[in-house]
Amino acid sequence: MEKSSYFLFGGTNFNKKKFAPDFAKFKNCPEDDDSSKKVSLFEEEEDTEQQEKKVVVSSKKRKRRSSNTVPVEGFDVFKSSKKARGEGKEEDENTKNGILENPKKELNRRMERDALSRKQYNIHVSGNNIPPPLKSFAELSSRYSCKRYILRNLAELGFKEPTPIQRQAIPVLLSGRECFACAPTGSGKTFAFICPMVIKLKRPSTDGIRAIILSPARELAAQTAREGKKLIKGSKFRIRLMTKPLVKTADFSKLHCDVLISTPMRLKRAIKAKKIDLSKVEYLVLDESDKLFEQSLLKQIDCVVKACSNPSIIRSLFSATLPDSVEELARSIMHDAVRVIIGRKNTASETVKQKLVFAGTEEGKLLALRQSFAESLNPPVLIFVQSKERAKELYDELKCENVRVGVIHSDLPSGERENAVDHFRAGETWVLIATDVIARGMDFKGINCVINYDFPDSASAYIHRIGRSGRAGRSGEAITFYTEEDVPFLRNIANTMISSGCEVPSWIMSLKKKKWKKHRPRRDSISTRPKDDKKEEDE
Numbered sequence: 320m321e322k323s324s325y326f327l328f329g330g331t332n333f334n335k336k337k338f339a340p341d342f343a344k345f346k347n348c349p350e351d352d353d354s355s356k357k358v359s360l361f362e363e364e365e366d367t368e369q370q371e372k373k374v375v376v377s378s379k380k381r382k383r384r385s386s387n388t389v390p391v392e393g394f395d396v397f398k399s400s401k402k403a404r405g406e407g408k409e410e411d412e413n414t415k416n417g418i419l420e421n422p423k424k425e426l427n428r429r430m431e432r433d434a435l436s437r438k439q440y441n442i443h444v445s446g447n448n449i450p451p452p453l454k455s456f457a458e459l460s461s462r463y464s465c466k467r468y469i470l471r472n473l474a475e476l477g478f479k480e481p482t483p484i485q486r487q488a489i490p491v492l493l494s495g496r497e498c499f500a501c502a503p504t505g506s507g508k509t510f511a512f513i514c515p516m517v518i519k520l521k522r523p524s525t526d527g528i529r530a531i532i533l534s535p536a537r538e539l540a541a542q543t544a545r546e547g548k549k550l551i552k553g554s555k556f557r558i559r560l561m562t563k564p565l566v567k568t569a570d571f572s573k574l575h576c577d578v579l580i581s582t583p584m585r586l587k588r589a590i591k592a593k594k595i596d597l598s599k600v601e602y603l604v605l606d607e608s609d610k611l612f613e614q615s616l617l618k619q620i621d622c623v624v625k626a627c628s629n630p631s632i633i634r635s636l637f638s639a640t641l642p643d644s645v646e647e648l649a650r651s652i653m654h655d656a657v658r659v660i661i662g663r664k665n666t667a668s669e670t671v672k673q674k675l676v677f678a679g680t681e682e683g684k685l686l687a688l689r690q691s692f693a694e695s696l697n698p699p700v701l702i703f704v705q706s707k708e709r710a711k712e713l714y715d716e717l718k719c720e721n722v723r724v725g726v727i728h729s730d731l732p733s734g735e736r737e738n739a740v741d742h743f744r745a746g747e748t749w750v751l752i753a754t755d756v757i758a759r760g761m762d763f764k765g766i767n768c769v770i771n772y773d774f775p776d777s778a779s780a781y782i783h784r785i786g787r788s789g790r791a792g793r794s795g796e797a798i799t800f801y802t803e804e805d806v807p808f809l810r811n812i813a814n815t816m817i818s819s820g821c822e823v824p825s826w827i828m829s830l831k832k833k834k835w836k837k838h839r840p841r842r843d844s845i846s847t848r849p850k851d852d853k854k855e856e857d858e
């Protein structure tokens with residue numbers, strides 16, 4: 320992460336010096352807690368009166384216990400705003416008086432229970448006062464007074480129980496904490512951030528945009544909008560996708576929109592054109608956060624973050640890969656954040672069988688691909704190449720064969736990109752050739768095989784690409800072709816393979832580790848046809 324990225328989120332920190340007189344006024348007040356908000360949360364549920372009482376009581380208890388809690392699992396990197404407000408002192412005095420003796424026992428029991436539950440689901444957390452993981456979706460109602468239509472929609476989607484990331488990230492966000500989370504590809508991160516957002520927003524409003532989800536690619540933004548709409552079915556909430564026409568023509572001051580989902584570029588355009596007011600945004604999600612924090616997107620992200628000027632905004636970061644640099648950034652800018660990791664950080668999905676294939680040359684790759692089409696192709700298959708030029712070349716090679724093939728890359732107009740995705744989803748094309756524009760987040764049901772025709776340019780690109788297969792517990796396969804020029808980088812992929820339980824030849828493991836920064840070598844053309852033929856075709 321470049322140092323320059325630290326200007327991100329600037330201006331959202333509360334300036335305690337500047338507001339010292341106001342601070343002093345509150346100094347001796349009881350802790351500003353949100354139990355009153357919790358009560359109002361429950362007002363609308365008719366049938367949960369008993370539960371309400373329980374939850375209100377336990378929320379008070381939690382308040383007291385929370386001051387007792389130590390950072391979980393290791394490091395205390397997240398500044399606890401409560402400690403900073405002198406809560407620790409109060410706790411010591413209470414303990415001396417013996418007031419908290421029983422609550423303390425209870426707290427220990429609860430911590431044990433939570434630890435066991437986290438162990439069961441391979442959940443690792445760091446931070447202070449972390450709420451317990453969900454036991455079931457039903458707890459969304461009993462603990463958080465979630466509206467019934469949400470539970471109904473989850474049931475309609477066929478979701479019987481929360482995935483591990485949903486078990487932990489949902490309560491964290493519902494308790495009003497900032498969060499950065501890393502969980503394997505296809506493990507349900509999308510609902511882990513949409514669900515609490517919709518529950519916390521409570522009811523639709525015409526008073527401006529209240530939540531933003533940023534996605535690094537248009538296709539992913541569209542998919543997230545579609546998934547979000549499934550969750551709010553039956554309510555009057557409005558989830559909107561920021562499209563090109565919307566940026567150009569919409570009057571955002573009149574637009575009914577609770578949640579806006581956008582790529583950074585489109586949102587930045589609207590902000591710069593002074594078309595959109597984000598000062599009331601209460602929730603900001605940076606999906607695929609490590610991608611969004613790459614140098615090429617940093618300025619756009621910064622622009623959005625600054626425009627979301629509400630001081631009590633809750634921000635969260637989600638990805639299947641969370642490099643140390645992004646963690647460092649998150650720690651320095653987020654307030655009292657909770658870190659949630661499912662399994663081991665930066666590993667590939669364990670449900671994908673991974674294989675490395677030496678293809679020798681570019682010709683060798685094409686031969687190997689044709690052979691697998693002839694012998695064992697089991698569609699749908701997704702093929703990744705390293706550039707749009709190569710995507711076009713491979714498409715030209717394969718389209719004449721007896722295979723229904725599509726292609727997607729950033730040179731195509733929006734409509735064609737959408738069609739490529741839709742046709743592939745509908746099974747009208749069996750093979751989709753793609754650049755990394757759809758390597759992240761895209762949820763194609765039941766992809767049988769991902770082929771890395773070109774070696775990925777980083778370990779995280781590898782994890783995201785192969786994660787298009789083996790989603791939501793299904794099994795999948797990934798084949799990675801390599802040539803001589805890729806050999807120095809094999810070890811990095813091999814490590815990822817081993818940590819997700821795949822076997823790797825021992826000679827690869829004895830290779831020297833090489834630091835890679837975007838391995839994208841110049842490769843010979845894929846095309847086997849003489850250039851003149853192609854020219855004629857183009858004319």
Ligand SMILES: Nc1ncnc2c1ncn2[C@@H]1O[C@H](COP(=O)(O)OP(=O)(O)OP(=O)(O)O)[C@@H](O)[C@H]1O
Pocket residue numbers: 477478479480481482485502503504505506507508509510638639759760761762786790791
């Ligand atoms: N609780 C659940 N039970 C069953 N299926 C679920 C559940 N939550 C989500 N899913 C399904 O799992 C699939 C993957 O979810 P999602 O796209 O959110 O994964 P992800 O973790 O965001 O993956 P990626 O890292 O690739 O973006 C989707 O088809 C989604 O509908």
